[in-house]
Amino acid sequence: MQLPYYIDLLGTLVxxxxxxxxxxxxxxYRDIFGVTFTGFVTAVGGGTLRDMILGTRPAWVADGNYLIAITIGVLFAIFFKYYILKYRRTFFLFDTLGIALYTVVGVQKSLEYGVSPLAAIIMGMFSAVMGGVIRDTLINEIPLIFKKEIYATACLSGAAVFVLLKLLEIDDNINSFISVFIIILIRTIAVKYKLTLPKIGSR
Amino acid sequence: MQLPYYIDLLGTLVxxxxxxxxxxxxxxYRDIFGVTFTGFVTAVGGGTLRDMILGTRPAWVADGNYLIAITIGVLFAIFFKYYILKYRRTFFLFDTLGIALYTVVGVQKSLEYGVSPLAAIIMGMFSAVMGGVIRDTLINEIPLIFKKEIYATACLSGAAVFVLLKLLEIDDNINSFISVFIIILIRTIAVKYKLTLPKIGSR
Amino acid sequence: MQLPYYIDLLGTLVxxxxxxxxxxxxxxYRDIFGVTFTGFVTAVGGGTLRDMILGTRPAWVADGNYLIAITIGVLFAIFFKYYILKYRRTFFLFDTLGIALYTVVGVQKSLEYGVSPLAAIIMGMFSAVMGGVIRDTLINEIPLIFKKEIYATACLSGAAVFVLLKLLEIDDNINSFISVFIIILIRTIAVKYKLTLPKIGSR
Structure with missing residues (x-):
């Protein structure tokens, strides 16, 4: 099927x-290499980790289109920085769409490779957020997923829904659509109403 | 054999x-997701890295019991935090038992997968300490293994003993028992007498 | 062929x-374990990451000579620290030779494993610089490749030249020689004339 492929490329670009x-x-100090490298790691980090755990080769290694998508994405950031920051809301939508799509692609691929349902939920979330985690670790910051309102948790919820509907033998396309929708919904509501998860260990 | 399996699950929980x-x-700021995620990474990080290097799939990916053990371990930390910190000594024993078991499981698995004896010693230590290293990197701290009195070194010593006794064709069960014992012994003595390794590069 | 093998071992030592x-x-605080561990990670990190992505086992796992080379390299750092820092220029030459060789070995291996030309360029650079990136992340610093004058970029350039000449069916040995030379040339010129890449996002 061609559609998911182009969606995956778009997610990579975003x-x-x-x-x-x-x-x-x-x-x-950030030169053009640092910016490009960080963009690259953010885009492929999560999927690469997932594929190394699954024991398969990441898509960007064999298919040059992913690297082209990353190049476009990085150039876009460099030339339209102020424009992007101005239309922050549009960018938020893109990012949210990105994590939703990556999660569902990740959980689907993991199930195909015979991963247990519980682990597949984690692998789906990994696909979506670990690129950002690696990026933040490299630039020496506390990973955003530890600070952001309900971010990885939205991915986990959507991944859990996908696994559940899969067990109920719902058609994969319908299932993907529902799961993606749920991730976007949870994430959007969390940001809009500034919902957070319960804190632990506060003094 | 069933016993090592349950010991492995117990180590994961701890x-x-x-x-x-x-x-x-x-x-x-640490919400329930951050705490769970960090617990998960600490528990499976070392073994996952070892298995990715060996080219085999980590146990938690196929076997849901590991994820259940992690869930119990995290809930235990959340609900009994003050209790655990009070009985610190008990917890120390658990952690020491954990690294000892992980080391021996790791070196044994590496040898089975045809790793050279010298590399197997390192892989055993990796299994035990790299989960903690990844955890500390994520929460933006200098990894504990660089600061703790003789910690990874105890694992290396025990792993070396295991490889040596293996070459001498000692029975695996007896060998495991001796190697685990040596790691616990070295670690306990190091903590009790505050032994440290020679420092380098002091000014 | 024996020569590249010994060059690889020398690169590992450096x-x-x-x-x-x-x-x-x-x-x-840095004890003898921390110093050795950091040396080890720097030496094998880049190649290990490359091999995990390619789905093959890193050389140091099967061949004990790499670990011996690392041990010698670490001992060298410990005993001849002031000597090395005094003859900084010699050490710079070694390091530059090291990244040049690692890059070409990495891109060559990636192409052999059927990686796309564009991705092989990245994999070559990865082989050379990711060990240092992991090291810097562990000791909680911004990776040097983000701060150093044209470092990873020199590797990318040399890797690109190798891929290009390979497509033009130039003999591998001649190609390796030219590509290594180009990396050393770019890096040396960049340091000598303090060349940097254009900055982005300065305020």
């Missing part, structure tokens, strides 16, 4: 943009 | 508890 | 030295 922006935003 | 405690201890 | 020096240089 993540590359968000990664490059994060690097160029840090108030320190 | 490491999840210690990881979750480390996160909830950091004087900053 | 990187172990530079990693151990970086650890012992940090103005904080």
């Amino acid at each position: 993540f590359a943009t968000s990664g490059a922006l994060a690097a160029s935003d840090k108030n320190m | 490491f999840a508890t210690s990881g979750a405690l480390a996160a909830s201890d950091k004087n900053m | 990187f172990a030295t530079s990693g151990a020096l970086a650890a012992s240089d940090k103005n904080m």
